[in-house]
Amino acid sequence: MKSNRFRLRYLSAGQQGFSLLEMIAALTILTIGSVVLFSWLGQTMGQLTRFQLQETESMARIQAVQFLSNQNPVATPAGKQIFDQFYLEWTSAAISETRESVSPQDGLGLYQITLYNVQSKAFHHDGREWFAFSVKLAGYKQVRNPTADKPF
Template structure:
């Protein structure tokens, strides 16, 4: 009889689960870990968003510079161009004196050349200014006609 009572007492005092204190400690550790993880994820997502915005702006700048490099500021000193993600406005002003071009055969060339400073502004489609930049471009005007070609 003694041995049966001892077994019951031993089973009732042994550990059969978590105590409330252990559960609170585990939840506290889990909460702290979750806060750190979500904070890190939030920062990473913020950095990713900023990177994507910078990449979009860089691609728009490249597109704008490529477009302007094909423009002649002597014949189109200002203008506006619509793109998929933005529109571009530019104005140009001469920053050097006009010079005559030179032809290796006839002396004077067909064109007059001037260096221009082109100020550009990019806008979102809703009209908000996005970014600005300036480039220097050569402008040219044809002032002479080519000499008539003579056959051999």
């Protein structure tokens, strides 16, 4: 009986390291954790890329609208403008009848004014269409010269 007790104590006291089953369990837990972590990182990087592309497009739209708001559709009814990240093409069509402007003294003004619908498209520099939008702009044309006593 003494020899059996000695053997049991010897085996449990001398056992060191991991068993194969413990190693497989640890690797399985590590693998599951890694898959979840890499999946989360992949989604986060994808969202970051989408946000950066949306921000770039928003800034380009703002730049295009600001440029077009300074254009007179009567003088430039169509055109092309090159920017750093894209180029813009536009065409305009009158959507209202031409009207006379009014001076502060209730007389005829110097200009005729027409409302235009400006269709624009933005393209990457390689020619791929990026985005399109339309904006309504007032076009004006000077038809009278100011007199010396009435500057408007």
